Amino acid sequence: MPELPEVETVRRGLLPAMEGQRIALAELRRADLRWSFPTDMAIRLTGARVLQLRRRSKYILADLDRGESLIIHLGMSGRMVISGLEAVHVPGQFHFDHPAIEKHDHVLFHMENGARITFNDPRRFGAMDICATPTLDLHPLLARIGPEPLSNEFHADYLAARLNGRKTPIKTALLDQRIVAGLGNIYVCEALFRAGISPLRAAGRIGAARIALLTDAIRATLIEAIDAGGSSLRDYRQANGELGYFQHAFRVYGREGAPCVTDGCPQTVRRAVQSGRSSFYCPSCQR
């Protein structure tokens, strides 16, 4: 599913169920996602309290009261399904409603407060690992990731320096998590459209002014998507507590052949394949 906005939305959705709560039981129904879990991961999680849920790039980080942190990546198809957040009162008793286990439910966190968080991932590109909190930043999955795009470290001068001399297309460069964290195929396409930059353009051949436009476009695109996720989060909560994809009004992504949304632009959105992945763009608005 997830690029930065979706992961941030999932994190926020998990907060009431997980943060400050103890994991009564961590149940690993399948231990081989992208990599195998540490063999003792269930033991290390069971009984631990979640002190804080953070996000770094597309990773959700759960700091535990035992000096360790759980690292979660949703891959392409990972979802977190929350159930039983609120006790159902029937005469004489309370109980927590949980749906039946489904195909591809790989990991379940049974929380002390009665909530259950189910990690479902059909393609199993997702990952989990656990390691000491003080050295979390040195973890191989996290160590080389670039700045958060919504932080002050990400600015035009930084991006210009990182793109300088690069022949690779800007589309490919922005997907490189070492340059900037958290962008994926959708929001790269959307940000490039906003900035009026062709995904095919060599990364090192974009002027300083346009790179500044691009950093602003990346930020605006992500913030807008997070806000959209926030609203759909409320909808989901009312429905069944499930956190999944939220539909967002994309301007180019997935719109091949459809008219460009720019007022007066006669063009249609094109699709090109770059490093094996689809890029969507307007050949007139993006140069």
Added chain:
DNA sequence: CTCAGCTCCTGCGGGC
């Protein structure tokens, strides 16, 4: 170092 291509895995939709 940079860069393109391959790879993991399952599901879905379109064409025949």
Added chain:
DNA sequence: TGCCCGCAGGAGCTGA
């Protein structure tokens, strides 16, 4: 209806 193909929001790894 069934089968085959291409495609999917990620990213690590290999080899040139």
